Structure formats: C-alpha cells, structure tokens
Amino acid sequence: MKKQDKDFVQRRNDAMAAKAALLEKFKNRPSEDDPAVQARIAERKAxxxxxxxxxxxxxxxxxxxRAEEARLKAEREAALEAERLAREEEERRxxxxxxxxxxxxxxESLVDDAALKAKRDARYAARKARVRKIG
Known part of the structure; x- marks a missing residue:
C-alpha cells in the first residue's frame, strides 16, 4: 500500500502507535540510581x-x-642594545x-708657522743689520 492510499484513520493510528512506542521507551529507561547509569555518569565525569x-x-x-619566547626576545634586545652601546662608544673613541x-x-702647524716666522724675522733682522753696516 502506498503512502497516498492510507486513509486518515490509519495514519492517525500509526502516529499514535509511534508516540506510544516513544513513551514506552522513555518509561523503560533506567533510573538515575541504576548502577549502569551511575557508571556512565562517572565515566563522562572522568x-x-x-x-x-x-x-x-x-x-x-x-x-x-610565551615566557621562553619573551625571555629570548629580551636577551636578543639586550644583546642588540649592548652592541649598539659598544658601537657608539667605539664611534666616540x-x-x-x-x-x-x-x-x-x-x-704642529702653529709650531711650524712660528718656526717659519722666526726664520723670516731672522732673515729680516740680518738684512736690516747688513743695510746698517753698509749704510
């Protein structure tokens, strides 16, 4: 018999039977005090x-x-900072x-300039002295 061939009463009876079967299944389930249920609850809890x-x-x-990564990062940053400070110190030096x-x-240039000036002054003085002797 096809689904379309069923009349209303038969479909209603089938639905009521299905509901009754579900209700019976619900009523027949074990209670909370049942050791199998308690074991399942304990297993789920575990x-x-x-x-x-x-x-x-x-x-x-x-x-x-994360802590290890933070420690390594801090070490790297400290090493970079120390390297930067050493580089700056070397640049200052x-x-x-x-x-x-x-x-x-x-x-040295001032000393050389002074020596040159002294030589020039000595030549000038010598020239003056020669001019005075002659004249």
Whole structure:
C-alpha cells in the first residue's frame, strides 16, 4: 500500500502507535540510581575532568612557551642594545682620536708657522743689520 492510499484513520493510528512506542521507551529507561547509569555518569565525569586537565596542560605549555619566547626576545634586545652601546662608544673613541690628531696637527702647524716666522724675522733682522753696516 502506498503512502497516498492510507486513509486518515490509519495514519492517525500509526502516529499514535509511534508516540506510544516513544513513551514506552522513555518509561523503560533506567533510573538515575541504576548502577549502569551511575557508571556512565562517572565515566563522562572522568572524561570531562581528563579533558579539562589536558586543556590546562596545553595552556600551561603555551604560557611557558610565551615566557621562553619573551625571555629570548629580551636577551636578543639586550644583546642588540649592548652592541649598539659598544658601537657608539667605539664611534666616540674614534671621534676623540680624530679630534686629538687634528689638534696635534694644528699645534704642529702653529709650531711650524712660528718656526717659519722666526726664520723670516731672522732673515729680516740680518738684512736690516747688513743695510746698517753698509749704510
């Protein structure tokens, strides 16, 4: 018999039978005090606790990894900062050395200029002395 061939009463009776079967199945389920139900509840609770423990373990591992990454980053930054400071110190030292060399060259130049002036003055004085002797 096709579904379309069923009359209303038969469909209603089928629906009522299905509802009655569901109700019977519900009534026949074990109560909360049944050891099998208690075992299932305990098993589910144990699974949930194990899942929570694994979640906490993963979170602790993530935090440890983050802390390690932060420590490594801080070490890298400290090393870079130390390198930068050393480079700046070396640049300052080289600049001071360059200035000292420049000052030494200026002083040498002044000494050379003074020596040249002294020679020039000596020649001038000698020329004056010759002119006075002759004249």
């Amino acid at each position: 699974i949930a606790e194990a899942r929570e423990q694994r979640r906490k373990q993963r979170e602790a591992e993530r935090q440890a990894k 080289l600049e001071q050395q360059r200035r000292a060399e420049e000052l030494a060259k200026r002083a």
